[in-house]
Amino acid sequence: MTTAPPRTAAALDAADPLAHFRERFAGAESELVYFDGNSLGRPVAATADRLAAFVRDEWGGRLIRGWDERWMDLPTTLGDDLARICLGAAPGQTAVGDSTTVWLYKLVRAAVDHVARTEPGRTEIVIDTDNFPTDRYVAEGIAAERGLSLRWIEVDTSTGVTADQLREAVGERTALVVLNHVAYRSAWLADAPELTRIAHDAGALVLWDLCHSAGAVPTALDAWDVDLAVGCTYKYLNGGPGSPAFGYVSARLQGELTQPIQGWMGHADPFRMGPGYTPAAGIRRFISGTPPILGMVAMQAMLELVEEAGLEAIRAKSVALTSYAVELADAMLPEVTLASPRDPAQRGGHVTLHHERMREVTARLWEQDVIPDYRDPGGLRIGLSPLSTSYDEVERGVAAVAEALR
Template identity: 60%
Template sequence: MTTAPTSAPVAAELDAADPLRAYRAEFVAADDPSVRAYLDGNSLGRPPAALRDRMSEFVARDWGTDLIRGWGTGWFDKPLTLGDRIGAALIGAAPGQTIVGESTTVSLYKVVRAAVAARPDRSEIVVDRGNFPSDRYLVEGIAAETGRTLVWIDPDPESGVTPDQVASAVGERTAAVILSHVAYRSAYIADMAAITRVVHEAGALVVWDLCHSVGAVPIELDALGVDFAAGCTYKYVGGGPGSPAFLYVAKRHLDDATQPIQGWMGVRDSFAMGQGYEPADGIRRFISGTPPILGMVPMESMLDLIERAGIEAIREKSIALTEFAIALADELLAPHGVTLSSPRDPAVRGGHVTIDHPAFAGMMDDLWHRGVIPDFRPPSGIRLGLSPLSTSFTEVDDAIRTIAMMLEERS
């Protein structure tokens, strides 16, 4: 039995016709021969090539010669100005509602606590068991801290949370509902509009985790009436390992919203060093301590590319990449018993595809050694993360061909 695919010429044709193909050359080492297929961009994106000069300039000028004066020439407001760029380009948020600051978990903690505090007479928090571990763990901690009860939703692991499931879980005791827009394992896109509406009809507030959608799927937080959101920047937003996250608070909540980590950068007059905490007006009150300016610099290079390409074009290529991956998996991997654990309908599928097989857990080291780099999600899933601006169709073809050959070797 041969598993050599017939799709290589098709991949080359798709790459040649790709309107975003030129962007691939704008990333560091995109054609490194030791990495035949990098399909983990939904965990860590490639660095933009322009970042080399930007970082050098930052060290030589912004930090090197401006020194402490940099706080007066842009650093102090960078959490807000960069947040506004993310708001405009990626999440459908008007200015003054988004900031960049701490880690994803800390940012989520802030907005979940704010949502719960805004409903002091309600005793329940709704979350789903398929959510990313940090989301579940921090909500468990918040429930313990605030004396709330958790209400768990059990979604289909190959899809995700539905509006009907949310409607069955919420009620007059619900303070907040915390969900991921795109499921981290299956890539299922939750119906943000319908779920937000259901939560509001129950009198509760909704918090959306945007980690696996921002930069790959168009998002319209303002238009859909979302209350709070947070997301990471090291996947499709190219901020680099552990880059600071962003959080969003709808304008209508800002005057009354409280956040639990009070720090000197979130007060009305940071440099007065005054006695007593007086929160700043607007979204600045959600800043805590000194923000990680150095960690924000890489995002600017990636946002330049995203703004130039446009999120709609990025989404169009994302769909094309995932459709191609699924078609190849059906042709080459399904005969080996590989199953698809992501939605087939592109309208409800984000930027990655998960495939499952009992042998995959033992194949990852060998795959990486061969220069094919996806990631693994227990118990048996290979997750193919496809970054539209840097991933080629040829990479997808090469990766799935290699997986097929390795399965055949094991058989």
């Protein structure tokens, strides 16, 4: 690592065009250093009033009428807002509800079942060894259920899947490729359009996990010709603990896929209560049970901030914050190894620093109101949510890491 003197946090904060957004988050005024915005985002301050108004006026005032008046359509109307603001997707392809795990199960299972009907010789799911655990576990379970095999791409935990690796893994037996847009451990930013093209050239479908990019890294799902995508809303979309996930299904596939969890909310006429299941048209057929309205209400406040700031500006701030964290680590942590890409164009919204004592360091920091998180092997992860994080916070946090290591 180099030892060039870092720039000053005060100068960076003074020049930051998004600095004023920080005051719109609950708790941001405290001295606590929050380095875990890529696991759970701070609440938008306006969310408290929004939830109170919902309880008082909609839930308390309208009661069951709320379903007819707004709630029934909220999974798709909010999905369209999310698609427009963050995903680069046209309306009618995104729905909010369920957890990421449930969305993964529904879409992976729907994809491989569709391929089994149309091309029965395609019996492999391609996935990498450092994919997020839920993705791997769901893929393993579905492979066992459907008599499929998994083809594993071995990746370096400080990087991610490359075009050459994927090109070597896919072939005439590949049904589906499951990839993370931003690697949860290293923050490796995958070349989504190129990897999607490689999967399609091999005749396979591709599903992208956007959990560590939605709201922080721009995507262009339609332009990239993505088939399927899932993501959560409690990280950079600040929906709160357990807020509902989202699923994206390209319009060209919606009539071809049969979703495996047939619930009443995905029925063409939910209140008919008929004897058989008839799927709704479009993205609504991928909804299963009653949507979690309270979690959606909390998420709306952050989506409004993202739209106000602009996702490209948020990405620029994210790059600047992570680059500053790397710069400070170079200067203040000579004993630490960077376990994320040094090139910001290949890095998402967090930075991972490696040292064999980082598990103990993380525990010590939490006692001091400095909150990173830990990922094996020896990785202290610094997650920087652009609208709620200041450069001063980054400087104080990295200084605390240095002190804890000493």
